[in-house]
Amino acid sequence: MTGQTIFFKNKPKIISAAAIAGPKECAGVLGAYVDCALSDDMFGEKTFERAERKMLLYAVQKSIEKAALTPEKIDVLLSGDLLNQIISASFTAREVGIPFLGIYSACSTMSEGYLLGAALADAGLIHYAVAATGSHFASAERQYRFPLEQGTTRPPQSQWTVTGAGAAVIAPEGRGPSITCATVGKVIDFGVSDVNNMGAAMAPAAADTILAHLRDAGREPSYYDLIITGDLGALGSRIVKDLVWEKGVDISANHVDCGEIVYKVVEDEFQGGSGAGCSAAVMNSYLYDKLTGGSGIRRVLFAATGALLSTVSSGQGETIPCVSHAVAIENEGD
Amino acid sequence: MTGQTIFFKNKPKIISAAAIAGPKECAGVLGAYVDCALSDDMFGEKTFERAERKMLLYAVQKSIEKAALTPEKIDVLLSGDLLNQIISASFTAREVGIPFLGIYSACSTMSEGYLLGAALADAGLIHYAVAATGSHFASAERQYRFPLEQGTTRPPQSQWTVTGAGAAVIAPEGRGPSITCATVGKVIDFGVSDVNNMGAAMAPAAADTILAHLRDAGREPSYYDLIITGDLGALGSRIVKDLVWEKGVDISANHVDCGEIVYKVVEDEFQGGSGAGCSAAVMNSYLYDKLTGGSGIRRVLFAATGALLSTVSSGQGETIPCVSHAVAIENEGD
Numbered sequence: 001m002t003g004q005t006i007f008f009k010n011k012p013k014i015i016s017a018a019a020i021a022g023p024k025e026c027a028g029v030l031g032a033y034v035d036c037a038l039s040d041d042m043f044g045e046k047t048f049e050r051a052e053r054k055m056l057l058y059a060v061q062k063s064i065e066k067a068a069l070t071p072e073k074i075d076v077l078l079s080g081d082l083l084n085q086i087i088s089a090s091f092t093a094r095e096v097g098i099p100f101l102g103i104y105s106a107c108s109t110m111s112e113g114y115l116l117g118a119a120l121a122d123a124g125l126i127h128y129a130v131a132a133t134g135s136h137f138a139s140a141e142r143q144y145r146f147p148l149e150q151g152t153t154r155p156p157q158s159q160w161t162v163t164g165a166g167a168a169v170i171a172p173e174g175r176g177p178s179i180t181c182a183t184v185g186k187v188i189d190f191g192v193s194d195v196n197n198m199g200a201a202m203a204p205a206a207a208d209t210i211l212a213h214l215r216d217a218g219r220e221p222s223y224y225d226l227i228i229t230g231d232l233g234a235l236g237s238r239i240v241k242d243l244v245w246e247k248g249v250d251i252s253a254n255h256v257d258c259g260e261i262v263y264k265v266v267e268d269e270f271q272g273g274s275g276a277g278c279s280a281a282v283m284n285s286y287l288y289d290k291l292t293g294g295s296g297i298r299r300v301l302f303a304a305t306g307a308l309l310s311t312v313s314s315g316q317g318e319t320i321p322c323v324s325h326a327v328a329i330e331n332e333g334d
Numbered sequence: 335m336t337g338q339t340i341f342f343k344n345k346p347k348i349i350s351a352a353a354i355a356g357p358k359e360c361a362g363v364l365g366a367y368v369d370c371a372l373s374d375d376m377f378g379e380k381t382f383e384r385a386e387r388k389m390l391l392y393a394v395q396k397s398i399e400k401a402a403l404t405p406e407k408i409d410v411l412l413s414g415d416l417l418n419q420i421i422s423a424s425f426t427a428r429e430v431g432i433p434f435l436g437i438y439s440a441c442s443t444m445s446e447g448y449l450l451g452a453a454l455a456d457a458g459l460i461h462y463a464v465a466a467t468g469s470h471f472a473s474a475e476r477q478y479r480f481p482l483e484q485g486t487t488r489p490p491q492s493q494w495t496v497t498g499a500g501a502a503v504i505a506p507e508g509r510g511p512s513i514t515c516a517t518v519g520k521v522i523d524f525g526v527s528d529v530n531n532m533g534a535a536m537a538p539a540a541a542d543t544i545l546a547h548l549r550d551a552g553r554e555p556s557y558y559d560l561i562i563t564g565d566l567g568a569l570g571s572r573i574v575k576d577l578v579w580e581k582g583v584d585i586s587a588n589h590v591d592c593g594e595i596v597y598k599v600v601e602d603e604f605q606g607g608s609g610a611g612c613s614a615a616v617m618n619s620y621l622y623d624k625l626t627g628g629s630g631i632r633r634v635l636f637a638a639t640g641a642l643l644s645t646v647s648s649g650q651g652e653t654i655p656c657v658s659h660a661v662a663i664e665n666e667g668d
Contacts, residue, residue, distance in 0.1 A: 004409075085647075090655050094523050126340070188428075313425070316383065321425060321428040325435075
């Protein structure tokens with residue numbers, strides 16, 4: 001490890017990726033790229049929580065199928081989610097029967113999963129790992145904010161939790177883009193306590209990790225075709241660009257935020273998408289496609305961000321600690 | 335990976351361990367071994383949650399100090415806890431400023447931390463990792479069961495969440511016992527839905543992982559001086575011995591459960607201790623001391639168990655999925 005960054009000698013591959021998303025999400029950019037576009041965000045289930053876990057299960061199974069593997073071939077599932085005690089991930093692990101390591105870094109869980117999967121694959125300790133996460137607007141709202149039935153007004157700085165899930169199969173070798181290095185984030189807290197303003201809370205963590213990554217790797221922002229954040233939204237995206245600019249680094253030319261691009265802003269998503277499923281679905285469909293197709297995008301830095309609060313910590317007057325893990329994904333050709 | 339088991343080529347070391355526990359816990363075996371025996375389980379804080387996180391912070395800092403290191407030298411903190419969104423771990427990470435990967439497998443979090451720390455160290459990807467977890471009786475009771483003020487009667491199959499925390503520093507080399515291999519658990523659910531009977535729910539996961547480990551490693555139970563579970567309690571401990579016996583394996587001679595030994599059973603702990611802090615405190619004080627001293631105990635299999643339920647999953651009628659990760663810790667002499 002150099003600074004906060006792990007450099008992978010053997011450049012493990014993301015050999016497949018899969019995603020699923022709800023109808024609101026699929027009205028935007030995701031629609032043409034996900035493996036399953038839901039017409040009903042209940043996904044045939046009776047509760048939001050069961051719908052969320054069914055999406056996660058779908059993404060995990062689909063990523064394995066797209067890698068032409070079976071669950072028995074997968075050594076480890078690295079997964080977590082926003083629900084208390086990461087039940088979506090745990091119940092998904094029960095269904096697929098894959099040895100399971102639970103992870104949690106809120107909406108940065110996808111990049112933590114990529115990072116740990118790449119570390120285990122790079123070391124040759126596993127043959128195949130699946131990294132996965134997801135979220136559901138309705139289960140997140142009632143756990144973190146208010147019951148939907150209450151019809152609470154949303155403030156203009158708020159974001160909309162993405163109903164969706166994504167998963168990827170990581171292996172020491174194979175076809176697909178490589179994870180070449182990864183930066184483990186520190187927990188950063190700028191003192192934001194507004195639970196409706198996640199973008200502002202998380203942007204400093206993204207800035208800290210992106211700067212650490214560029215420093216550790218000795219790279220300029222222009223090394224990457226895209227520097228991708230997870231779900232800062234429109235406001236948070238502007239803040240992260242400002243914060244790194246203050247340190248003499250300009251990412252404005254190639255920064256893109258999954259939360260900012262996920263919706264056609266037509267209704268009340270305000271700042272855009274959020275949730276663990278936001279970057280998971282966008283990375284494992286739209287952006288994976290760009291990375292592996294002829295788009296000209298061959299190097300990306302994926303720095304998803306997570307807000308590590310709970311309703312209890314907020315209720316006890318704490319501010320919002322945040323984290324961002326960054327993963328460099330490079331397509332060096334087949 | 336062979337089956338579910340990762341074999342570490344370079345045998346990473348647990349170079350230090352530290353633990354802290356509450357007054358009830360220190361009246362038992364822990365009292366003589368922890369680094370800090372609390373006289374007040376509020377630890378000078380105003381809320382149970384803040385007391386829990388202060389214990390975790392203490393254990394992390396003490397483990398680093400005992401390794402003659404400073405937080406700046408630690409590459410990664412691997413931690414999680416029972417509170418929603420693992421706030422104890424996240425806020426601890428904020429305080430120490432160490433790059434942080436959140437993990438969660440309920441009361442098996444300590445063994446997941448050992449496992450991932452060992453994997454990263456074995457691969458030479460890090461110089462030092464800290465693995466840590468903890469729990470607090472009062473914060474767990476009010477989150478998972480009832481407010482203490484309610485004075486709810488506890489059924490005889492219940493356990494008592496340990497107020498305590500433990501941490502260990504893991505490195506590619508140094509003095510201390512080695513983590514030689516580790517078995518990643520599958521999520522096992524035998525259909526138990528009684529949230530007051532965790533031992534019965536978790537015992538099948540422990541049995542599954544212990545059997546997988548012995549099979550993958552080609553070892554007899556007698557290879558180990560101790561086969562340690564985390565917090566099955568007295569009833570769960572009997573169940574796990576029965577379940578592996580049914581498969582033709584006898585661990586009765588060397589099985590010990592941290593939950594069963596942690597208390598002098600004088601009051602209403604009934605089946606013994608539970609909680610992520612149970613095995614964390616016992617392993618990182620009493621058992622680490624035995625492993626590194628002249629006790630004759632030189633090889634242990636540590637298979638902590640976690641119940642992956644939430645109040646929402648139980649409320650929606652789900653049974654309790656459980657997991658157990660096992661880590662082989664061997665003192666091969668200095």
